[in-house]
Amino acid sequence: MLKDEELLVALRKVIRAIDMRSKQLSREVGLTGPQLIVLQEVGKRPGVMVKQIAESINLSPATVTSILDRMEARTLISRIRSTEDKRRVGVFLTESGQEALDKAPLPLQEHFVNRFSALEEWEKSQMVATMQRIATMMDAEKLDAAPLLEVGNLDKPII
Template sequence: MEKYEELLLALRKVIRAIDLYSKQLNKYSGLTAPQLLILREINAANGITASKVAQNINLSPATVSNVIERLEHRQLIHRHRSEQDKRRVSLYLTEQGLTLLEKAPQPLQEDFIEKFQALDEWEQSLLLSSMQRIANMMDAERLDAAPVLEVGSYHKLDH
């Protein structure tokens, strides 16, 4: 097997592992990974704004806005407009949202992060530079991506 074939096989395995986790997450909690990530961000900073959520998780404001609308429609979060500044809208978890968040599995990347941080510094740097090179080779460096492991279109999966 050629080295490029081995690399592509390894990439397919990573994509498959992420896909399986995403399906499992949706099956058990009814959430997509971006939804879980946003719920966790709102829970961590009660009263956070949508723009700050987008900034913190490195997704476009439009993507976050769409996900927030779905979460609000499911009554997992609610918005509160500031009395002092009507332009400021803060996000809060509902009781239902908090209950769902507590029952939801940990994001796939948490286990990955523990294993990655256990590596020596040189190996972390090597993996990072290799993945950045792969992203560049696939013309993926400009894609909207959050530090959450999931495959597929965010818009499609958030319905």
């Protein structure tokens, strides 16, 4: 097999692993990866605002708002306007949101981060540089991306 084919096979395996884990998460908890990440942020910081969530997970506020809209429709979170400043809206977990968070498996990126952390610094640097180069070669360096492993639309509904 040619080197470019070997690389494409490896990339395809990574994409398939992400897809399989996303489907497992959806089956077990009914959440997408991004929904779980947002739920975790809200669980860590009750009353957090959309802009703070967006900054924390590297997504646009519009994307986070769309994710929150879907989660609010499923009563996983609630948004409460501040009594001191009407412009501020805090996001809180509901009881069912906390239950979903408690039942959720470890997100794939946490599993990955645990293994990545065990590498030597030079290996980490080499991997980051290589993946950044691949992103550039695929004209993807300017795409909006969060540090989470999920495929598909970030705000897709769960059916």
